[in-house]
Amino acid sequence: MAVALRGFTPVLFRRIQVPVQVALYAGLFIFAQQLVDWWHLPLPANLVGMLLLLALIVCRVVPLKWVRAGSRWLLAEMLLFFVPAVVAVVNYAELLMVDGWRIFLVIAISTLLVLSTTALVVDKVYRYELARIARRQASGE
Template identity: 45%
Template sequence: MTRRILRLGFELAVLIAFWWFGGWLARATGLPLPGGVVGLGLLLALFASGAVRPALLQGGAGLLLAEMLLFFIPALMSLLDYGPLLRSEGWKILLVIMCSTLLVMLVTALSVEGMYRWRSRHESR
């Protein structure tokens, strides 16, 4: 049990380090991207190159995904302070949320499909 907790802590620390480094890199280079996106891109590059195996971080990533709703509740509760804005511009906000969610899902699906095909080609060699 202790070993599992230590491994989970290590995995979370590595993921947080990528997030932090991505933020630093984005600020240092002036990239117009959030640090989390840059960090995930770096991690994806390491996965694709084979330098890091995805199974190494599976537990920490699974924990973050399982508890993802907790990250969004404060943002949703803050919307209650903006009732008049939501009544006048709510449909535009909803449209942007729906389009961005669709784009994220599409890019994620294409990335996973591309990585799956790349991996299957390279494993067959």
């Protein structure tokens, strides 16, 4: 019986892994929403939830592998979450005709700022990690 279950368990685990992780994200969001309501925080609940998840991962309460598959699935399907917003733009054709260039200019500038900031942060973290590895190797040798 144990031999038969050994082959079955990983398949079952892989099938329920993503839904369980997405449910964990949803539960964390609901908890973050309650915190925002109770403490009257001037932050959105999704940001508080991400900070909570980051704290749980950094403190090693939640291992990274427990949330990796769900986050990869959500990132892969992110386009589906934006389809309603893109379809809603059709209702505002007059606004786009008059102020469309301003809207697109703001979108372009903000996108460039986000990409530049992300690149700078990734570069700093990468350099920090390289320096940390070099320090470990120097102290270990």
